[in-house]
Amino acid sequence: MSLMIDHISQVDGQLDRLQLSKQASALSSPELHSASDDAQDHFLSDPISGQGLDLHRILKLQAAIKILSTATSSRALLSSETILATLEQAQALHISATNNQERDGYTTQEQELHWLLVSKAATQTYGLILNVLLEQTLPLSSDIGYWNGILGSYRYTGLYTIQTSPLRLWRWANDVYSDAWQRLQSIRSAGDSNDEEEKQGSISDRWRQFYGLVKDSVRDRSLADMQSRFLSPLTMSRMEAHSKKKHLKKLREMSASGLGILMDEGMIFDVNDEGSVSSKSRSNSQNEWRSVVSKSVSLMETVLGSITVLELGASEFEETVFMGVDDNSGSTQHATEDQSSAQATRLGARLQHILRVNVPSHLAATKQLVRKYGKPSRLVRYWLPALALVLSSGTLLRVFVNRKAEIVRWIRDLGDTTIDFWNNWVVEPTKKVIGTIRHDKDSEIAIMSxxxxxxxxxxxxxxxxxxxxxxxxxxxxxxxxxxxxxxxxxxxxxxxxxxxxxxxxxxxxxxxxxxxxxxxxxxxxxxxxxxxxxxxxxxxxxxxxxxxQELVFGFVGLTPGILVCIGVSRWLSGVFAGRRGRFQGGNQGSLIRTLRNVDRVLIGSVPTDNGMLSYKDHGMLLCEVHVLRERARRILPGEIFDEFLEEVSDLVDLRTGVERQIQVAERIRWAYSKWLR
Structure with missing residues (x-):
């Protein structure tokens, strides 16, 4: 499981423990023992309110809660379609209860189930948003690394200039055409009195007029861009790369800040680490957790609405988020039963709006920013070799046609050689070794009979x-x-x-x-x-x-074929793996680099007054730790990986402070050095 799935499972477990604590309080209350036990048809009596209970509706609410629970669902994080369908089902049940003439809306137990369902849906939405922010923040480091490569080498800068030259030419031609077309429209609007003479003009005269306007636009733009002529194309490309890198870093900081805010401030319930509800929570209102859910939903709305506004810095973004969160704690805690049911319905509607509007809008806005400031598309990066391949395709085709027989013979000989090598140096020696192990008389080595x-x-x-x-x-x-x-x-x-x-x-x-x-x-x-x-x-x-020594000689005969096969397979894996090299070695190297990034985040952070990480630094740490977990999963054995998860849990624990987190990172480095070499 990933870091976000573990966190969502923990939040969902806290909700379940809160409900169990509340049910235990209700069972011990004197009102329960004085409640009526009568039942008619499919209605029962609520032991607290005395109203009738619709078992059919209660079973539907319980089934919906079971779908949204991480403990009973096959997937810890559900899709937005599943969450929306469950919320729509709950909304339909509430409408049917409100429109029922024989009953007055939800009973107390049904309201509790409705609130629990909305809270579970809020938890799933919370996990979905956290996962979206995490998956969008991680690739930004790759794009920033691309621009660092462009800025760090003049050769790459020149290559980038050549790659983007068609786009620059296209933008310049489009600007010239737009300017010339606007001038032509202004001339036509100014010469309405001579409309008849203009109509009598030939098509060539019109094209000549438009061509003259294009030349004037080119000349004017050349004079306007005279200052940029003093800069070389390489300098302009470096300035463009630096600007895009700056915007990407700001987007990554904003995404990390949003991730840190949601992790630190969202869905925080007053539950002890041992799993019991604290005494403070018992003394306060039982509906306090509803206020936490409402504030978390407002927090999710505000974060999604402001995270792509790059004009804001990380600090301004955090202030905007907390100013935009509406505080519904008091109204939620002291609301009546009807108001509580209506609030749960409105909260479900807000969750539906987040899933239908806010999340897709955020994805589209982030995708647009990445497309604008990220590394160019494959078409831009590889148009030059593709064009060279297209231009030389005729020559290559002629070579293939003229040497078709030789190429076919080479391929056939290569295939026959490979098959013969496999049979004579791998299969046959293997059969002889197996025969020797089984004491086959035909496989015995003998100089004479x-x-x-x-x-x-x-x-x-x-x-x-x-x-x-x-x-x-x-x-x-x-x-x-x-x-x-x-x-x-x-x-x-x-x-x-x-x-x-x-x-x-x-x-x-x-x-x-x-x-x-x-x-x-x-x-x-x-x-x-x-x-x-x-x-x-x-x-x-x-x-x-x-x-x-027959078995020894058998393995000696098998060894050359095995060595050749291993060498070829390693070469092919190196070719297809590219820069990553060998799988295991690549994972170890990437694990060390990720630990280095974790160390940089912790050491370079600016702690708050209470010695903890800021929201931005915490979000960056979560991103690096997520990558660290996924890469360690491929290297560490099962039991060692379980111990590693405990270290990771201590590493992301914000309450311990920055100094303790730095010590945990150092402990990870020396405790697992065997698998990092």
Whole structure:
């Protein structure tokens, strides 16, 4: 919720507590216990006045109150159409009660409900106006910043001069045309006696006469503007920018003053922070809150009527507002029942007038001032590049047509490259990583197959066994038994080739004879097979090592594609975000700048005699705090943001004084420095 919604919810809750306190007083009064309990049809008896109660009308009033309540409504701030419809319904109910011949207008309970309904409508209107003033004040800082940029750089001043040159030329031509046309009309009115001769003149003579008047008007205006010729166009543009900036600053001060007045003086009820009605309020009249509502409605009317009069300063505006507020407190507190009902009806009519006339008029007047003194429209700012684009559109179109095939091929190649990169460097590595996590056999990393080592080892066993069987002398001289063959197989698995090595050593003594008659070559080939098996065992160890780190290699293969995707996405976000940069970093930077603006408002303020902020400074502080809350919502975590709202509540509390508010701003700066870096 925004700052204004919290404030309106608090005011609405105060109204509810006032009504509950009044109902408790009525329930404890002796008149309630002596009231009649009779009921006929849809009428009941009012326990206080003894008049009949129309349940149908009471239910309608209660339903309307429920619509306007922030606690029961789906939206804290209602639209003006909803408020108007509810007020019109209440007005129709009052007219029907007044025109009823059997009853004499509203009863006491119905009057209380009517006043509560009007008060709820006044609260919603109050919130609507506060929101309007806040939303209109915030963009003014952007326009003022635009003019500061124009005044702070001669390059921007020259660009502004070029941008507004067509408007200057158009105003000058319009003035010349108007002056020439007025001269022509005066000549025609002075020559009524020669009307016949004028009618006989040709069209070319008339145009020649008008052209001569235009030349005279141009010459006269050139002489009249001789003084401005001594000023360069840049100087004139800077003077214009300075004037518009001055008017915008005054409009912002007026809007901030109006916002501060409404926040500090409007809808202030005598309710304690704990939620109970103070003893002073109980001792005074129960209708005191009606006077507060009436004065608040008058305050809203006066503020809306005077806030766009820029001829007034902030102090003169505040004096005008308080002089224009009519004090109805005495008449409201001591009014009779009929007068009270009529006052509630008139107050509802004033609220309808505010919503129908005052608010739209204020919006239109503010929009007109912003259009007059704010930064130029997009058409004025971008007509030069738009004109260059239009003039070069033919050349660009020819280039596109002549190179259509190449451009289409570039686009197609770019699309294919992007798709292939996505599939080969992102999708496939991701699938492999997922397969590795799930122990998919197809995704296992392997330098050689499992069957290769087993086959070579079995072949080596057969070679050694056959060699030992064929050469029993190498094994002891006697034929080998099955147990000895099994022992040789077991030793071969362990890498022991003793029978082969003995024959190899024997034949190696006489290599030539061993090669011809012996088994030297056969023993040598068996050792080659043994070397092959040893190499495969070593490769198998490496293979097992790779398999143990298979997930790491999968992520290594996925990393380049992920890094490229992240880099491209960050570049695109930077391109589309423009000057704001990264979203998080931009929010942090803007949060620090907003805190700086809050500090400037507090330190640069001129406190009143009781050490509190003035209405203008309070309004400026509310605008900055509203922006601070919205930007902090995007950065701070949930629990931290709740604590931040408590600090913000202390920051905008006018009763604590300027010194305490400066301390709160400093506490926010160091307490949340982690999220401001």
């Amino acid at each position: 499992k069957e290769s080592l087993q086959g070579d080892r079995a072949s080596l066993e057969r070679m050694v066994v056959d060699f030992a069987v064929d050469n029993p002398d190498a094994s002891g001289g006697a034929p080998l038994t099955d147990a000895e063959i099994a022992n040789i197989r077991a030793k071969v698995r362990e890498g022991d080739l003793t029978p082969v090595l003995r024959a190899y050593e024997k034949d190696l003594r006489r290599p030539f004879m061993g090669t011809i008659k012996g088994d030297l070559i056969r023993a040598l080939l068996i050792q080659v097979q043994k070397t092959k098996v040893d190499v495969e065992v070593a490769v198998g160890g490496i293979d097992n090592l790779l398999k143990s």
